[in-house]
Amino acid sequence: MMSDLSLYSANNLKETDLNGHVTASDDVVLSVNNVSKKFCRDLKLSLMYGMQDIVGEMVGLRKQSEQLRKKEFWALKDISFQLRRGEALGLVGKNGSGKSTLLRIIAGLIKPDTGNVEIKGRVAPLIALGAGFNAVLTGRENIYANMSILGLSKEEIDERFDEVVEFAEIGEAIDAPVQTYSSGMQARLGFSCAIHTKPDILLIDEVLAVGDIRFRSKCHKKLRELRHNGTSFILVSHITQLILNTCELSIFLKYGKLIKQGNSQDVMQIYEQDLFEINSQETTKKIFKFDSMKKQLIENSGIKINEIAFKDENGNEISEILTGNFLKIETLITSDKTFEDVNLFIKIQEIGGEGEPTLLLNSFNDGNSFQIEPGSHCITIELPYLGLKPGIYNFTLLIKESGLYIVDLVESIQIIVKANIIMTDCLFYQPRKWKSTRVD
């Protein structure tokens, strides 16, 4: 059982896994302790600060500083977590949230401004496509250069050379300059070099997204093998499903801050809510009442919308509208006269979207017209599974006569849709059933 990141701290020698079992701190291969990193938005100032810091360091005056200078910002702030032998950790966050900066600090490519990173063993960074490769050198020369930077001796590289080339499927191109390689070939060679150093920690930043599907699945198979032999890795990806399939644990960064860490299912749910810009505290109003003073679109049309309610299959008002769940929308109307052919038209439009309606529901097109006598009526529509992805929507409801003439309407109701399920970057929810049947 993998341990929950939130259950341990850098100073804890007796750490517990999710089951509360005490685990050995010897297993920890990476400790990131209160790491912060600041950058400067202004190139000139950035160069000046860089010079100041180098000089300060040379004369031993540079201290870890919590202060921001002009035009500086925190790309990472107080990040702490640990990684154990054989664990796979997903790292997610929107563009610019600090993922690459964190990997570069762990790889030792840049220094944190405060905090520190403790590593046991060899780290192999697969951070950018072709990183560490010299374009004018051949594949062969680059293998030697790259793997020796990662700490292997010439003899060790000689021993593994054929395996590296075979895994990368570079063939005879191994003696051509790397600048003649396709992006897929560079990714394959980079991955092959990194894994053949037998690293204790592998850092993978989106590079697995490059290359064809066959090679990607070969890489994933290799990663499983490496994990089995004790390699830990951190995987950065925008593909939720890839993280869920590969990593039990994840971290979610936002504006350089660690928002959530723990098992990947929980972290991805918070990450997706954030992606779809839903505040978890916000809920949809369950019932919208429109008082008698509401101005009717068409004076004396004879029909008025009084109330719209969102309910579950048992007729209970719901506090949250959830993707994939049953949803009943009830519209209470009053009528002064008889209408032979009343239809309801619902338009749902994502706020901040492209302006196109996300969902249009038209009872007239569905062959449902209602006869309305004078008095109060409730018109109901039931959605067995709500297909809307999590988000904030504008809800409009029109009452029409004969599918044409608007007799009343309610506009600009804001509804919030949330999800208890992982949506995996989808734009809508598809209800489904899976089964496996023996056929022989």
Ligand SMILES: Nc1ncnc2c1ncn2[C@@H]1O[C@H](COP(=O)(O)OP(=O)(O)OP(=O)(O)O)[C@@H](O)[C@H]1O
């Ligand atoms: N060398 C640098 N100088 C100044 N700002 C930088 C530097 N490197 C990164 N940044 C800034 O730091 C923030 C974090 O960048 P980072 O590349 O770590 O984000 P990320 O989460 O990896 O983004 P993406 O998903 O787009 O790769 C961004 O605002 C970025 O513009």
